[in-house]
Amino acid sequence: MLTVRGLNTEYPSQKGPAVKAAQDVTFEVPAGKFFTLLGPSGCGKTTTLRSIAGLERPVSGEIVVNGRVVFSSERKIFIPPNQRNFGMVFQSYAIWPHMTVFANAAFPLEVRKNKMSKSEIREKVMRVLSAVALEQYADREATKLSGGQQQRLALARALVMEPELLLLDEPLSNLDAKLRDRMRFELKRIQRELGITTIYVTHDQGEALALSHEIAVMNEGRIVQVGPPRTIYEHPRTKFVAEFIGTTNFIDGVVLGFDEPAGRWKVRTPAGDLLVSTDSALTPNMRVTVSIRPEDVELSDDATTSGSTENVTSGLVDQKVFLGDFVDFQVQIGDFMLLSRAHPSLRTPIGETIHVRMNPDKCVAIPEDSSARAAA
Amino acid sequence: MQVVGQASEAPDLKDHQPAVKTDPQWFIMGGVVSIVGWLALVPLGFLVWQSFRTPDTARKPAVWTLQNYWEAYSSSETLVLFMNSVQFAAGTAVLALVIGTALAWMTERTNTPLKPLFYALSIIPLIIPGILFVVSWIMLASPKIGIINLVLQGLFGTDTVYVDIYSMAGMIWVDGLHYAPIAFLLMTAAFRAMDPSLEESAMMSGASMFKIFWNITLKLAWPAVAASFLILFVRSIESFEVPALLGLPVGIQVFTSSIYDAIHSYPSNIGLAAAYAITLLIITMGGIYMQSRLTGQGGKYSTVTGKGFRPRTIDLGRWKYLTLGIFIVYALFVVVLPFLVLLWSSLQKFYSVPSMEALKNVSLNAYSTVINYPSVGTAVWNSFLLSIGSATTVMFLTAIVCWIVLRTKIPGRWILDNVASVPLVLPGLVMGLAIMVCYLTIGGGVYGTIWIMFIAYVTRFMPYGMRYNTTSMIQLHKELEESAAMSGASWFTSFRRVVLPLLKPGLLAGWIYIVIVSVRELSSSILLYSPGTEVVSIVIWEMWQNGQYVELSAFGVMLIATLFIFVMMAQWIGKRFGVKEA
Structure with a gap:
């Protein structure tokens, strides 16, 4: 459906050479899927989205939608944004303040080349307004809407033109936390119902995990990992990905060798020898970082309760923070401080010994060179 | 403090x-x-x-009177005066606004070359005293000694007067050019305050460049345009140098020049001048009041916006050379030509138009x-x-x-x-x-x-x-x-x-x-x-x-x-x- 190949963008800078934004960005999105570009600010995700929209002209690369080449540096093709027929929701919503709700949503139909009749426009606009639950506000001035309503209107305006592609540029970032959670469900429902291919840009990992079929994590202009939310979360391929998506413990270590009976690699770390899982090719004596999420560190008062004996050790409770639905424990194992998220029923006092088990499936070993590349 | x-x-x-x-x-x-x-x-x-x-003289002490207003409003000339003032001020405001808006749009929204230079250049006229600007335009475009006329006459071998600065059009031209930088600054601020994604979303909706400019940019800038017009109107109805130097010699009277005339006639008629001044004051008060009302309404046009806008410009393609040309012409009219003509005449013993002969007399x-x-x-x-x-x-x-x-x-x-x-x-x-x-x-x-x-x-x-x-x-x-x-x-x-x-x-x-x-x-x-x-x-x-x-x-x-x-x-x-x- 959407293919982006070898995309490079640059910004002219006031002094010195041009600033590189996106670098060699390549990905593919199948029809009907929700694809998210995730990364910290300045990672090139918005530039990539704007290049797909046609609001920015990349230096090189190719963008193909449904077999139609909308941009190709080699073949010197650049279809202007107003002929691409993509719907876009901007971060600021860009609701035109001098128009009513209806006029805002009707604009894309009114400016198009093959004119529709008034009644046809009315019907389409009202249908899309009711899809976002704004039909009763049609004649209201757009500026009289609340933030969440403006956001839905922006979505309606993008959808009314029945676009080939829906582009969303951090659409939830201007909403307050409660509303954002609600709109997240709303957005997911609308996208899944209409089955419209969607590209979503965000710096919020929670949104990305909640909404997407697939996530591309970007850092410093490059895509560092692409995959379904669960894979990205559970099997980060670089330190950057592990750290950017959620909280994690990083334990530096050296590969001891392949443990035949367990069928896993074994790594010597300050928190003891750990059996790990990995997507990378490891060799003995390789320096690696083991990443394990706090909620995957299992704690118990008593050593016998845990079924498995793999990756079991013990430490001292150094600190704990009660957060209502869970308790964060800081456990000292040797010199290492391990963060763990446990059920509030665990009440081991500070200074007491506690037993720790790290499920080998959740201990992801990341070779040091891969994290170096991600940081470069 | x-x-x-x-x-x-x-x-x-x-x-x-x-x-x-x-x-x-x-x-x-x-x-x-x-x-x-x-x-x-x-x-x-x-x-x-x-x-x-009434005037306080040696023979008669001043008394209360309505005579000044009677004198000011009974004559049919007052209507002419009023029409002249309005025509002059409105013309000046429109000219300055058109030039200023065009320049502001070019520097803020397009990729015209040499933009930073022109931003600086557009503001220079603000430091040139108005009277010098008027004088230099008289030297450029007066019917007798104006260089523009002389050059054109030499070129076509006629003695036709091509441009006459001593006219309503000339007054509007000079004052309009002089106030263009103010319009430029006002409109630049307006364009800067406008979220570019408002235009971009229209583009994503499939609208053409013209439709975007007409339906979005201009409509959104409308309060700023109207407020700028009023500010410029008030400024030009107040302006004194142009009407005094260009209008008075040919009898085109506006309020400011009439006030000056009433004071400098003999015997000076301060009461009449005051009556004119009150009228002028009412007009400017009306203008400023309407302008502040308009600005107060600005909130209606503001929407929820994100972080600071990233400045984004439109790629004009080959058209950027046209906009560059417009910039250069503007700079010529507002800065280069007026300054050069002053410089030329300052190097002469007696005022004469540029020629090879006059060049020898440089001193x-x-x-x-x-x-x-x-x-x-x-x-x-x-x-x-x-x-x-x-x-x-x-x-x-x-x-x-x-x-x-x-x-x-x-x-x-x-x-x-x-x-x-x-x-x-x-x-x-x-x-x-x-x-x-x-x-x-x-x-x-x-x-x-x-x-x-x-x-x-x-x-x-x-x-x-x-x-x-x-x-x-x-x-x-x-x-x-x-x-x-x-x-x-x-x-x-x-x-x-x-x-x-x-x-x-x-x-x-x-x-x-x-x-x-x-x-x-x-x-x-x-x-x-x-x-x-x-x-x-x-x-x-x-x-x-x-x-x-x-x-x-x-x-x-x-x-x-x-x-x-x-x-x-x-x-x-x-x-x-x-x-x-x-």
């Missing part, structure tokens, strides 16, 4: 402390309020009073004449004193006024704000007239000294000081002062170490602006100066009346160069000491 703050810093302690402690505060505040009230309101009262009085005579010209030295000294003095006074006076308005809870403080802004509606000539009437009537020995001009300048530029100080004081969060106090700093220390350094950019920017406009000031000074208290713009005016074009040009070139160097130095100092443009 420090004393003012000291007392208010602990407003809740007021009850426990002896009243003596707060006395200096009330003393200073009371003083400032009376000064502002006196400056802004009393001369206005005298102006109104004067318009209902620096005029410059030495000007330097030894009797009133030039006095005028330069007077202008120096007046500009520095009034800029400093205005900035500190309005800083206190702003502080009272923004930082205290005194009831009725908004009245003070409005009173300090009253001079905004007074055209310079009307202000001069009002102050003249006021101090002629009450005496006090001010009339005929440099002090009356000082009073006029401070009054006239008070609203500018208010604007600069309000802007920077609003940005100065109260918690900054409070946290200094919590750190243990006394009020004086926190004022000196925290408040002043943070206000400095605004104070300095406002000060520089007032220095420049003070040096350019003509329309108030022309009614208030007397031998010995001339200022530079008056000397230029006198030289023009005496036909000393060559000396005038030399003086003008030196003046422009000085002002230019001053602005450059101010910017350099600003950058050096971390002062950003407010």
